[in-house]
Amino acid sequence: MHLLLYLIFFALLDKSGKLLAATFILLSQHQNQYALIGSSMQDVNLTYSEIEEELSVARRRVVELESKRASFSDAEINFLGAQCHIINSISWKNGIFNVPAFGILVVTKHRVITDVNSGLLEMLGYDKNDLIGNSVEMLHVNSDSFLKFGERYWSATAKQRIVSTEWPLKRKCGEVVWVKISGSALDAMDIGRGVVWVLFDVTDQKKAEIALGESEDSFRSFFESINDIAWVVSNDGKIVQVNHSVQEILGFSLQDILNMNVIDIHPENVRHEAVTIFADMLKGKRETCPLSLLKKDGSALPAETRIWKGRWKGQDCIFGISRDLTLEQEALQRFERLFNSNPAPMALSIMPSMKLIDVNNAFVEITRYQRDEVIGKTSDELNLFTSHDKYCDLLKILSKDGQIKNSEAQIYDKDGNVHEGIFYGEIIESQGQKFYLSVMVDITERKQIETSLQKLKNKYKNLIENSPIGIFESTPNGKYLAANPSLARIYGYDSAEDLINRVSSIESDIYVNESERTQTTDQLKNCCLYGLEQRRKRKDGTIAWVSLFMRSVRDKFGNINSYEGFVSDITDRKRAENELKESEEKFRLIVETSNQGIVAVNQYFEITYSNKIIQKLAGYSEKELHELHIDSIFLSCGEESFSRTIINATERSIPKLECRIRNKDGECFWVLFSSSPISRLDNSSGGAFIMITDISEQKNLELNLLMLATKDGLTGVSNRHHFMEISGALLSSATRYNTEFSVAIFDIDNFKMVNDTWGHSAGDMVLKKICTLATAEFRSSDIIGRLGGEEFAISMPETSLENAAAAVERFRTIVESTIFEYDEIPINITISSGVAACSKHTKAIDCLLKSADNFLYKAKRHGRNQTVTSINAKQETDYPDRWPLNSLKRRSS
Known part of the structure; x- marks a missing residue:
């Protein structure tokens, strides 16, 4: 009886030396028969304890055989040497069993873990003490997984040498790991001795397979959806x-x-x-x-x-x-229509180069550039903006916010004229390309809105005209008996026959909501239906809106035999109604949020609409305004009424006019207005839209600027520049028409002493009171001006030298007799004056004033408080203290 054990190890390595597969075969020779105890470590797993036991038996048997070596044949001796070499060279405990590339798990027939290797511990994150002696159930995701695995694979190890599958296990941290698990009974003849399992981590591969499956499913779902x-x-x-x-x-x-x-x-x-x-x-x-x-x-x-x-x-x-691209093309066409018809200048640039690719008609009109002159160029290259820095600031705002709102800037037109504008802009995207759409509201000259309003009306003029009518007859149970081609076209069928043959049930094939047909037929029991709007399904599944006219056809006993009716396709009308509603909402929003007052009047100039701005300006409520005629609040412009002014402005295409508005409290203020006629469909007058801008502040500013430009800031009389300008014009007129013209210069005697004694405030008081007295004494046609300091001049048109001198002398006596009081202290003031008249040789006002100034100098040199002219300067060598007033007449005022 011979017992020989063979432990054969096969290893497959890749080029880098990584273990790809290992095979252990333990053979037992007993009576010339070999039994397979273990197999591939990838497909059949070995248990350390079982193999260790078999090796111990094999070692003892070899020792026994060594003692009988003398009786063996040469072949048996060689075989026995090979066995000893194999047994002595195996270091199972410290070698293959602890290879970390795979996990080894030894389990008894009761599913109790008896041994594991370091590869398994590292793979599942357990310590060895956590596993040895515990049920293998702890490694399964749940009890169901444990039971299913046992049912499928435990008994299978007795029927086949190798069992292999992929199975989810649970790491110590609770995370699920997918493993390639291969197992084999320790004894192929006795499953009760337990099983050894070899585990490879295939989680990444499994995730990739799952992801691939999900990706394929997602792609198919995407493809179909x-x-x-x-x-x-x-x-x-x-x-x-x-x-x-x-x-x-x-x-x-x-x-x-x-x-x-x-x-x-x-x-x-x-x-x-x-x-x-x-x-x-x-x-x-x-x-x-x-x-x-x-x-x-x-x-x-x-x-x-x-x-x-x-x-x-x-x-x-x-x-x-x-x-x-049907909807996109329609949207593009709508955009192009709105773009080109918009009264505000608009430009479309491609980003990021900002080169212009399109401009609208308003842009061409205001800039005077032709389209081919600007397309392909930037605003900077055209020097469109008056300030390069402002242009850069707008680009920074656009880059930061993605839009531009309410930004003021100035632009040049082609002729170099400057236009003020408020800029709005937004980035839009189409087919992956970004564009910049900019809009400028021209605040230099407000544009009329007649064209846009007319187009708005014409756009919806024929929406529901000439709609095709479908005619049908159907049975009570919902089958078409007859239909005309128009009905087939409305529902998307090729012909009337196609409609009749294909529609087996009107309720399910035509009605979007099947219950609607029952409701419709119920109504037909008592009356006919007129203009009932409902939705219908077309053949291709799209929805159509129809207007239904329908009646029931009865026999002589009153029973309903069939239904007949007419169907109008109102899909376009429904779409148009939605667009009209959106347009009206947009128009209402623009009008209500406008910073201008807007008034609409009918052909009789009765107010029919007003926005909140004009209601606030006029001080009336909306109801009160709508009860007024336009001439009640807008004052007439010249000799004609305001309503007549609107008619003339429209006929003459006058863009803007100024007028005054009287509010509810009776106060008047200036406004700038423009008007646009409203035409009816028959081209008759439907009234007008009036755009109003409050320019009261501007008018007040103009008056203030005029005052600052022409008046002396302290005294209120003309300043030197204005006096010289007006006086020069009066002199030219007198010379041209050979009329009399005189001037006088006077200044305040010893004025410096007033300032030095009582201060400059007292001096200012004296100057202002002198001018008040002069304004009251001299005619409204006389021009009083302050030449500087305490020196004043008076231009007196159509006045001879004698009358001028008399007027100045009277004024001198008034000043002399007036008490100038400062802080309850009386101050006596006198003036000295010089008077000169023009002759046919006088060419300039400067020469005439110089003559008067010479006489003033003589009055000062000879005692002050007197009036000197060329008359008494020649007649008297010693100047009189007073002018002989009794010999002169007062000028007509």
């Missing part, structure tokens, strides 16, 4: 798969389109171009195909197609997504 048209095309151009959108959008069935060539899905006139474009796309020269697609009814669908290479069901293919 997207609203865009999705294609799968073979490399030879055959369509092998499409999503549901092909039927909904293009009208083709799956049988229609499969195996068609992708080029044939384009209109015939662009197929040659499509071949070239798709070739360029496959080469990476183009990203999209802008060509339209062909619908089943022969019409063209505007679309944008993108393609990429991939694999479908294991075969190389080309994926394509075609996006329906």
Whole structure:
């Protein structure tokens, strides 16, 4: 009887030396028969304790055989030497068992853990003491997992040598780890001795498989759920798969389109171009195909197609997504209409270069540039902004906030004229490209809104006219008996016959809400239906709005035989009503938030609308304003009424006029207004819109500026510049028409002593009172001016020298007799004057004033408080103290 044990170790290493697979085979030779005790460490796991026991038995047997070595044959001796070498070379405990590349788990028939290696401890995060002696259930995710694993694989180890599967286990921290687990009974003949399991961590691989499965599921869900048209095309151009959108959008069935060539899905006139474009796309020269697609009814669908290479069901293919651009084109057309018809200057620039790609008509009108002069250039290159720094500031705001709001700036037009504007701007995106849309509100000259209002009315003028009418007859249980082609077209069917044959139940195939038909037929029991608006399903699944006129047809006994009626497609009207409502809301928002007063009047100029701004300006409530005529609050401009002014301004295309408004309290203030007529559909007058801007502050500012420019700030009389300008004009007029003209210069005697004695405040009081007396004494046509300090001049048109001298002398006596009181202290003031008159040789006001100034000097030199002219200067060598007033007459005032 011979017992030989063979432990054979096979290892498979990769190029880096990493252990890929290990195989242990323990053979027992007993009576020339070999039994397999262990196998692959990847497919069959060994337990340390069982193998250790077998090795001990083998060692003892070898010792026994050594003692009988003398009786063995040469072959038996060689075999025995090989066995000794193998047994002596194995260091199981410190070697293979503790290789960290995989985990080893030894479990009894009662599922109790008896041994583990370091690889398992590291893999699951346990200490050895945590596991030895405990049920293997603790490594399973839950009890169900433990029971299922036992049911499937424990008994299987007795039926087959190797059991292998993937299973989720639980780390000590609670985290789930997926393992590749292979097991084998310690004794193939006796499962009761336990099982050894070898575990490899395949969590990353499992996650990748799960992610891949989810990715494939997501892609299929995406493919079927997207609203865009999705294609799968073979490399030879055959369509092998499409999503549901092909039927909904293009009208083709799956049988229609499969195996068609992708080029044939384009209109015939662009197929040659499509071949070239798709070739360029496959080469990476183009990203999209802008060509339209062909619908089943022969019409063209505007679309944008993108393609990429991939694999479908294991075969190389080309994926394509075609996006329906119908709504975008409609939106673009609406945008272009609004863009070009907007009365505010607008410009569209491409980002980030900020080069202009389009401008509207208002932009051309205000800047005087033609489109081809600005397209492709930036505002900076055109020197459009008067300040380069302001232009840079606007770009910074746009970069930071993504928009520009209420920013004031100045721009030049082509002729160099400056326009004030308030700028608004926003970044918009289309097909992956960013654009900057800027709008300028011209506050230099407000634009009329007549064109935009007229277009707004015309836009909705014919929305519900000439709608096609569908005619039908149906049974009470919901089957069409008859229908006309218009009804078929409304519901999207090819013909009336197609509608009748395909619609088996009106309730489910036509009505969006099936319960609506029951409600409709219930109403027909008592009356006919007129203009009932409901939704209907078209053949392609889209929804149509209809207006229903319907009645019941009864037999002679009053029983309902059928229903007949008319259907009008009001889908466009419904859409238009929504757009109109949105437009009216936008218009109302613009009007109500405008910083201008807005008034609408009818053809009789009765106020029919007013916004809050004009209500506040006029001080009336909305109701009170709507009971007034426009002439009640707007004052007449000249000799004509305000309503007549509006008519003339409209006929003459006058953009803006100034007028005054009288508010409810009777106060008047200045406004700037512009008007635009409102026309009816029959082109008759429907009244007018009036835009009002309060310019009271501006008017007051103009008066203040005029005062500052012409009046002396202390005394209120003309300043030197204004006096010289007016006096020069009066002198020129007198010379031209040969009329008399005189001037006088006077100053206050010993004025310095007043300032030195009582201070400059006293001096200012004297100057102001002198001017008050002069204004009261001299005529309104006389010009009084302060030349400087205490020196004043008076221009007296149509006045001779004698009368001028008399007037000045009277004024001197008034000053002399007036008590100037400062802090209850009386101050006596006198003046000295010089008077001169023009002659035909007088050319300039300066010369005439110089003559008067010479006489003033003589009056000062000869005692002050007197008036000197060329008359008494020649007649008297000693100047009189007083002018002989008795010989002169007072001038007419």
